[in-house]
Amino acid sequence: MTTLGITNGSVLQPDLSISKSDVLVDQSSGEIIDVDPEIGMSGEQQLDATDSLIIPGLINAHTHVAMTLLRGYADDKPLETWLREDIWPAEAELTPEDARAGARLGMAEMIRSGTTGFADMYFHVPAIGDAVESAGLRARLGHGIVTAGKTDAEIESEVEEGLRIARELGSERVSTAVMPHSLTTVTEDVLTSVAERAREMAVPVHSHVSETTAEVTPIREERGVRPVEYARSCGLLQSEDFIAHAVHVDSAEIARLADTGTGVVHCPASNMKLASGMAPVQAMLDAGVTVGLGTDGVASNNDLDMFDEMRDAAMIGKLAADDASALAAPDVVRMATQGSADCVGFESGRIESGAPADLAVLSLDAPHLTPAHDLVSHLAYAATGSDVRHTVCDGQILMRERELLTIDEARVREEVTERAEDLVSRAEA
Ligand SMILES: N[C@@H](CCSC[C@H]1O[C@@H](n2cnc3c(=O)[nH]cnc32)[C@H](O)[C@@H]1O)C(=O)O
Ligand SMILES: [Zn+2]
Numbered sequence: 001m002t003t004l005g006i007t008n009g010s011v012l013q014p015d016l017s018i019s020k021s022d023v024l025v026d027q028s029s030g031e032i033i034d035v036d037p038e039i040g041m042s043g044e045q046q047l048d049a050t051d052s053l054i055i056p057g058l059i060n061a062h063t064h065v066a067m068t069l070l071r072g073y074a075d076d077k078p079l080e081t082w083l084r085e086d087i088w089p090a091e092a093e094l095t096p097e098d099a100r101a102g103a104r105l106g107m108a109e110m111i112r113s114g115t116t117g118f119a120d121m122y123f124h125v126p127a128i129g130d131a132v133e134s135a136g137l138r139a140r141l142g143h144g145i146v147t148a149g150k151t152d153a154e155i156e157s158e159v160e161e162g163l164r165i166a167r168e169l170g171s172e173r174v175s176t177a178v179m180p181h182s183l184t185t186v187t188e189d190v191l192t193s194v195a196e197r198a199r200e201m202a203v204p205v206h207s208h209v210s211e212t213t214a215e216v217t218p219i220r221e222e223r224g225v226r227p228v229e230y231a232r233s234c235g236l237l238q239s240e241d242f243i244a245h246a247v248h249v250d251s252a253e254i255a256r257l258a259d260t261g262t263g264v265v266h267c268p269a270s271n272m273k274l275a276s277g278m279a280p281v282q283a284m285l286d287a288g289v290t291v292g293l294g295t296d297g298v299a300s301n302n303d304l305d306m307f308d309e310m311r312d313a314a315m316i317g318k319l320a321a322d323d324a325s326a327l328a329a330p331d332v333v334r335m336a337t338q339g340s341a342d343c344v345g346f347e348s349g350r351i352e353s354g355a356p357a358d359l360a361v362l363s364l365d366a367p368h369l370t371p372a373h374d375l376v377s378h379l380a381y382a383a384t385g386s387d388v389r390h391t392v393c394d395g396q397i398l399m400r401e402r403e404l405l406t407i408d409e410a411r412v413r414e415e416v417t418e419r420a421e422d423l424v425s426r427a428e429a
Helices: 065-070 079-091 096-112 125-135 152-168 188-201 213-223 227-233 251-260 268-273 281-287 306-321 329-344 375-382 409-428
Strands: 003-012 018-026 031-036 045-048 052-056 058-063 115-122 138-145 174-176 206-209 242-245 263-266 290-293 359-363 388-393 396-400
Touching: 003 359, 003 375, 003 388, 018 052, 052 329, 052 375, 058 242, 058 263, 058 290, 058 306, 058 329, 065 079, 065 096, 065 115, 065 409, 079 409, 096 115, 096 125, 096 388, 096 396, 096 409, 115 125, 115 329, 115 359, 115 388, 125 138, 125 174, 138 152, 152 174, 152 188, 206 227, 213 227, 227 251, 251 281, 263 329, 268 306, 281 290, 281 306, 290 306, 290 329, 306 329, 306 375, 329 375
Parallel strands: 003 045, 003 052, 058 115, 115 138, 138 174, 206 242, 242 263, 263 290
Antiparallel strands: 003 018, 018 031, 052 359, 359 388, 388 396
């Protein structure tokens, strides 16, 4: 057994209280051995956490990580127009090597901002999976299945790819899901059949649901039910499943999401930027829905910093509920850690013995984090990703004193810059 001690800091406990404590990690199993004052010095190697707070690694429960290639490429448009006019044509030109480079850049950004795990829906998933393996993060990956605008033969190969990825990929840190893109971009037959196959493979289903009113209206008009009911009728929304957005859900739908135990991944920045709407997150929390947090792709965010996302969730949550006490600091911190872990099906998100050693160490030695009346408040409202000193996933150090150890950042930035230019010129040719 090789051990790592994180010493001389404070720990954000699972109940969100803060105590002066060390953390001792078994690097062989990737688990936390113990959380206890003074225990860190017994580790074979140490990470210093003086004037720092040890938090669970944040979990980005819904993203499209390779979209870093399209950061700033098309802004200031609503979802449908943005996807059809700009994003899908550019993505049609994307190669597996582009996706691999884009994913590596995105993971560099995640590690730098204390994110240790994520759920990703994209294509060229094996290339993204390789990038995850070498970066050292934890991820649940799936091929986004779209049927809209495709021929029967194309649909067949989309479905095959989606099921093949769910069945064949996977390792210690990489798990999979079946990911039909949304209720309006995938036919009823395909939604029903891929959900059934997901049950046989014992993997979750993940989709975009009710992100905009443009998705709700056609379902209501054609089927006479709201989207959550329709999704149920297709066999979606089991307890292991998780959906992104759920912006336009009524109280009956919220009750249904709570009963079924389906996770909801709130993506506040994307919802604001695409003007998709304000999700009723406080109502979902009150009803007992499991709520996590995600950035969505960077083309609609435009970064992968989960600290920004916590702050955005708190701000828009208060506006949506017309109540300043809604989406309080502990609510958003819980969403970015335990809530996201519960959505995605990770054991991480909590610092306790036996849990995966997925951690971030945040420096408190900064003007914008002074004074320290309430560190949970700082996490939600004042800290940023650049305050993270060290990032650890599965017991391995991915960043030490802001130096990335698993990704050659300069090389990745250069490569993505070149590939992104090339991609855009192909798309616009
Ligand atoms: N196999 C599909 C690709 C699906 S990947 C997932 C898709 O979701 C897209 N996407 C990104 N953000 C959003 C969003 O907010 N809502 C819906 N789709 C999004 C993303 O650009 C990507 O095309 C195909 O052949 O088109
Ligand atoms: Zn998305």
